[in-house]
Amino acid sequence: MNFAQNVELLLEGMAFSVKLGCCDEERSFPQVVEFDLKVNLSGGSDYSSDNIQSTIDYLDIAKSMETLIVEGEWKLLEKLCHDCASTVLILSDKIQTVTVKATKRRIAHIRGVSCQIVLSKKC
Numbered sequence: 001m002n003f004a005q006n007v008e009l010l011l012e013g014m015a016f017s018v019k020l021g022c023c024d025e026e027r028s029f030p031q032v033v034e035f036d037l038k039v040n041l042s043g044g045s046d047y048s049s050d051n052i053q054s055t056i057d058y059l060d061i062a063k064s065m066e067t068l069i070v071e072g073e074w075k076l077l078e079k080l081c082h083d084c085a086s087t088v089l090i091l092s093d094k095i096q097t098v099t100v101k102a103t104k105r106r107i108a109h110i111r112g113v114s115c116q117i118v119l120s121k122k123c
Helices: 058-071 077-089
Strands: 007-018 031-041 095-104 113-120
Touching: 007 058, 031 058, 031 077, 058 077, 077 095, 077 113
Parallel strands: none
Antiparallel strands: 007 031, 031 095, 095 113
C-alpha cells in the first residue's frame, strides 16, 4: 500500500557559543544561542525502508551548523538564522524546507529573544 509522505526531522535544543552582537565588544565574548530546527524532506524517498540512504543523517545537520558557527560571527540574530537555514538547505537534494529558530538568552528583564526563519527550495 502506498502512502503520502510528509517527513520532518526535528533537532531541538542545540546550543552553541556564538560571536553575536551589534558592536565589536559584544562579539568578542561569545554567548550561548539555542537552536531548534525543522527539516522537511521530499516525498520522493521510501522512508519505510529503514535505510539511512533514504533520508539525511541528523548528525550531518548538526555538524554543518557547528562548522558554520565556529567559523563565523554575526551582528544580527536574523542573519545568523538565515545563514544556518541556507547552510542546512544545501546539504541534500532531499531537503526541501528548513525552519531555524535561534534564541538568545542573556538579555536583561527578558527570558529570551528569538528569531525564526523558513527557507525553501524553489520548485
